[in-house]
């Protein structure tokens with residue numbers, strides 16, 4: 500029996516309702532039924548109240564839930580913002596490091612440029628007179644040998660017992676005239692080679708420290724490339740098959756001589772990279788979308804190891820033996836291309852080959868238009884390294 504009902508029965512009928520049940524029709528029954536009805540109504544009211552209370556709690560819960568959700572969304576948003584900021588900071592740090600590297604690089608190039616100019620100037624004079632002295636000396640030596648020839652002839656014409664004839668023959672033997680005749684011209688020619696190598700280095704150094712001499716004009720690059728190819732043909736022909744694909748190019752605002760020097764350096768490097776036999780591909784193309792032209796020189800040579808790739812544009816960086824490389828070719832070319840507001844890109848794979856691409860704008864910015872005065876070397880490299 501429901502406790503509520505039991506309680507009402509007890510209240511109205513006493514402790515033992517089954518024994519004291521009133522007779523039917525007794526008023527006690529009416530009381531009982533009323534009381535039961537009231538109890539149910541009370542129950543309904545209680546239920547309603549509880550329901551309302553529950554509703555209130557659930558509303559509150561929903562509200563809290565919403566608050567939590569909002570808070571979570573805010574936190575996620577803050578975290579995303581933090582991440583974004585972190586990413587931006589990382590990018591900024593990279594940019595700063597790049598800028599610092601470029602600054603250091605251009606400072607290095609500037610001081611090396613000054614040093615190079617100074618050294619070139621100092622060396623140029625002595626090397627000049629050494630070269631001219633060697634030439635004069637070669638003439639004198641020729642005269643002296645003519646004189647010894649004459650002496651030997653004189654000795655040969657004298658009687659065998661002539662003391663003078665004997666003296667001359669003995670002297671010729673003592674000084675090993677035979678050997679001198681062979682060796683002196685060799686020594687002179689080696690010295691000449693050496694001096695002209697030094698001259699070449701001095702010239703490179705001067706070019707390196709003044710890559711901006713000369714004026715800009717509207718030029719067609721293709722003929723320049725053809726004539727440069729002709730010049731280096733000797734260097735290339737035994738090493739490589741040269742394939743040229745010269746596209747139709749617009750005239751560009753540039754300095755022909757300087758650019759030819761760039762092509763020459765790249766071509767000679769390509770030939771040097773090929774050990775026995777390979778292919779050098781020279782191509783030019785017009786890039787109308789970017790307002791540029793591109794000159795690419797690809798070789799099937801040894802390639803550049805990754806650890807060297809960062810250094811190839813550094814002045815004096817060379818992997819070639821003394822006499823073959825000065826390490827100035829690429830830094831010089833780099834300076835020239837920078838001066839043209841262009842860029843050099845390198846793509847290399849060890850043992851497979853190397854691709855150098857020179858991108859040059861058709862128009863120079865107004866400030867450096869044709870005929871403008873040259874800027875110092877350091878400025879030409881300040882825009883940074885592309886490779």
Ligand SMILES: Nc1ncnc2c1ncn2[C@@H]1O[C@H](COP(=O)(O)OP(=O)(O)O)[C@@H](O)[C@H]1O
Nearest residue numbers: 768769772811817818824825826827828829853
């Ligand atoms: N096409 C190439 N293939 C392989 N290595 C190259 C190539 N071009 C340049 N290099 C590397 O870059 C170095 C620097 O080149 P460069 O400045 O022209 O000086 P150099 O030719 O006098 O050594 C070379 O010694 C070589 O190691």
Ligand SMILES: [Mg+2]
Nearest residue numbers: 764768828829
């Ligand atoms: Mg070189």
